[in-house]
Amino acid sequence: MSHKAFRQLVKTVGFYGLVIIFMLPTVFVFYWMITLSLKPQVEAAGYPPSFFRFSVTFKGYVDVFAKNPFLLYTWNSLVVATGCTVLGLIVGLPCAYSIAHWRQQKLALTILAARIIPGISYLIPWYILFRNLKMVDTYQALILTHLVVGLPIIIWVMIGFFEDIPVELREAALIDGCTDYGAFWRVAVPLVKPGVVATGILSFIFSWNNFLFSVILAGRNTRTLPIAVFNMIGYEEINWGPLAAAATLITLPVIILTLIIQRHIVAGLTFGAVKG
């Protein structure tokens, strides 16, 4: 091997070594979560911990469902996240269209403010309001409040998609006798379908992950998964199998959805300021 080729090899190996070092923490936490959920109690809380060689059991998963109404919690999370997303799209799509076409920048900025205002400052009035209306522990209260997380994301990311539609298309539709409503529904929306899917999934994930609003406004009947898992910490102590199993069960759908729309995540997290 020539001297030059050898140096090239060292460089390549060094580079991939760095890549592995930087990516290891990310992978390890997920790896540890999944392996803990599959280990029997003795090995999960064993010291020193076993990284690769351990016996596999599904007892943790069985326990999660046996000891908690975990299906109900999953259903609750599903109802709230879907409700928030559907409502967010119905309300948000026309608004994003309007901002994109009529350049309503002030409206856009007002909605951006929702990203800056601390969530907890909504929570006090909501709590008082929903308590007076006897609406604490209802899906309606949760869906409405989760809209604060979902709606701004939907609107801001969709503005970008609607802006990418050539103006001529809308004009052509109007000349052909479409109203603005027809141009929106028959021309614009079909063109931004990928965007609708991406923002819908983003809003679903944010609602699914939400802890702050649900911890106050969800009750016995509407408790969502993050709250259920939080409550498990106290009871389970170091019975780590079920805890890790619950964490894995919550995270899995999010990971699958994230992989589907990975190109749009950065745009979503930065409100379209950065197109990843």
Added chain:
Amino acid sequence: MPNQSDLVQRSVSGGEVLPMERFMRFAHRNARFIFPAPAVIAVALIIVYPVIYTGWMSLQEWFASSLTLPKFIAFANYKQILTGDPRFRDAFFRTLYFTLIAVSAETALGVAMALLFNREFWGRGLVRTLSILPMMATPTAISLVFVMMYHPTLGVMNYLVSLTGLSPFKWTYSSKTALYAIALVDVWEWTPLIMLIALAGLAALPKEPYESALIDGASNLQCFWYITLPLLRPTLIVAILFRSIDALKTFDIIFVMTQGGPSNSSETINILLFNQAFSYFNMGYASSMAVALFAIVMGACLILMKVRRVG
């Protein structure tokens, strides 16, 4: 143009304007207001109204657990926060400190990773995909995993520490290290965001300055310091802005892992305020803290925007 069609319509309907027609015409003319109307109503209901209510409530003294009505006390809550509440003062500096260490670490690491990954290599797509997972994974679940990893005697973190020969930490279980342990989780979650934003920024940089620098014999380090960093600055400030806004408001991971403890050592404004509102039901006082937190976040935004303009 509308007149012509109006004429046709009118002649068909015998000179009278039907209500339906009138409605259609109204809807047509005001489309730009009708399209955003549902969202505006939703925003007014779930965002504007609560914000105004919080502002109003911050001027009252009211315990939601009692039957007495709110009492107007003007700015007494704010006076108390600013001068008479050491716990708030501690929480205030803790929040700033937490944000500072977390966001600095994320920026330094994120930029380093972006520089490393800014080339074509086998596995680049996989790196990108893996990077977005920590940001999207449910924070409650991630905190739970870290709670188990941080366990002082059985946790894997102390095992890893012991491999390096250091003595074990108590992580979130000691008032000395709790805030850093939580910041580490934040760094784990959000470094990839800064990296991805920086990568997008690097991809958009022009080639010419590097070519002329190369001719002038500049070193890699000089290129980075005098060309890359200044050009990347606007992008980085956007990234830091987003991270700072969220870091100041961090709630989930702190609440799940320590709830502000041990002995208030990880109690940020958000946690203190949450407990004031929903453990003591001290709504007026908590509202004034919410307004203060909002002011702090706004202040951070304005400072960063200014820094951006100066550059």
